[in-house]
Amino acid sequence: MSIKTYKEATWEAMKEEMLRDPSVYAMAEDIIGNGGSMGHYIGLGQAVGDENRVLDAPISETAIVASAVGAALAGMRPVIDMRFSNCLPVCMDELTNQAAKSRYMFGGQGKVHMVVRCPDGIMKMQGAHHTDCLEAWFAHVPGLQVVIPSSPAEGKGLLKSAIRNDNPVIFFEHKTLFKMEGEVPEEEYTIPIGKARVARDGKDVSIIVYGVMVSRALEAAKVLEQEGVSAEVIDLRTVSPWDKETVLASVRKTGRVVVAHEAVRQCGFGAELSATIGEEAFASLKTPVVRIGAPFVPIPMSPHLEDMCRTLPKDIISAVKRVLS
């Protein structure tokens, strides 16, 4: 194990996969000059010894996504990067009609093995066009997979799996993760897509989260522990497919559930979790599920307004207190 930032760990994942498989290439706007929006591709072409496999794209999001679909159908494994998740709506046809449906519509001819990396979430006053968490949009589309890592080690293992996976993967990475440090195994490893992990064992309440919310939930759980509450934290890792079995097992154990995300609460992925828990584990629930997320508002720029849209450990703690009361 060694300590690495998320940026370093995922850079290594890219490098290892590009060295392992010559059909993997990376394309994004500004991927060379500053190494991408978070500097997470700096020197990648040189590191793999093939600068032709790291391509600067024009500011043409539809061309970036659709060319990746076409290249995948021709046999490649593109990794493209949208710079910010809010560029995704520019190319919804390419993602939801072309990438997601091609294999099915064509009766199994062709595979759309591609990864769409999307830095997302609130970092600092970037305003409504650079901060949305859009995972629920894509979890609603059959044919796409949606992966949301929570730490450097998770990011590396999940990105490697996403690249090797034969399906189109939307890979959301919270912008604040890139500087996060954590232990990363030295040896080769991958993390399976569709399998949640119990990030913290507990018995009084299940906190179900993914992505950046995992570290926030763990922080909340520590505070709760001091108050005598044993909170279990489930890191979903992927929201499509999502690991119903692990979630329901935790719910059956604790009987109390908080679902939290940074995306707006209305129609967020928490609604799917909460509804499924209600449908399949109602008898185990001691109190109704509480789900928390951002208010139903475009993320404002002004710092104190932006703060009102964050889902922080204190919000998780107060949600836990609600389900315990």
Added chain:
Amino acid sequence: MEKIVYSKEQARELYEKMATIRYFEACIKHDSLAGEIPGFVHLYIGEEAIATGVCAALRQDDMIESTHRGHGHCIAKGADVNRMMAEIYGKETGLCQGRGGSMHIADFSIGMLGANGVVGGGYNLAAGAALANKAVLKNDKVSVVFFGDGASNRGTFHEAMNVASAWKLPVIFVNEMNCWASTTPYRATCNVENISDRAKGYHIPGVIVDGQDVFAVYEAAKAAVERARSGEGPTLIEAKTYRIEGHFVGDPELYRKKEETLKIFQDTDPLRIFRQKKILPDAECNEIEARCEEAIRKAKEYALSCSYPDAESFMKYVYVD
């Protein structure tokens, strides 16, 4: 350019492809109006020379991206008409096992990467396939994207033309200028008479060709293919044609007069124009047509004899297992 002398065999092949498309589409029209075909169909009658001429200039391992009006492209690239018919009828033996139908028909084994229900959805897919082939796989395959005049007004057109030109991708943009964007006359929503003029903005060749003359289309495509294969980049070909049928089968066509359309068809029918060149005797053309008519009759018989996809497997192919 040196004048190409066509052998009888080449001419026969071109005529047979066009006639196959014509009889295929006539059958689809009849069966669709009779309510026998499930789903939405768009016909290629009158435009046969474009797909035929372009695909004759391609190898089997070259790739094409098609449109919602895609049967002609599929046949011209070499798809089996039995399996095409079965697909349009929604049968298990169809090219896409009944999951695509007319608007999403595809045959990857011959480089036909799919019809597309989204107008203007194919350009960048073709550019991506070309990028893969040129930059990473390092082979000399070319990609063709067919598109209508209406589709030329999508923003995707600009993005694809720009990247194809910037990276000298082996892509050929084939515009089927059939004068109608669904029910709207092309010029009502665009102030540019010739779509090929737009090529100038990307510093690539833009050529106009008579889309009713299969030989002219073939020659334009051949030049574009040679340019693409030799690494010089894309070409925009504008093939002038006319949409003889409605936008879809069942279109009431309130926006135009039937007799005018019929007159245009009589004057520009690509099969008739072929015959006028007297490269093949009429009797031989008649024989070819009789053979095509019979092949299509059998394709329909085949499709009718096949079963619908097994309901239990309908989730198959949403994800790769």
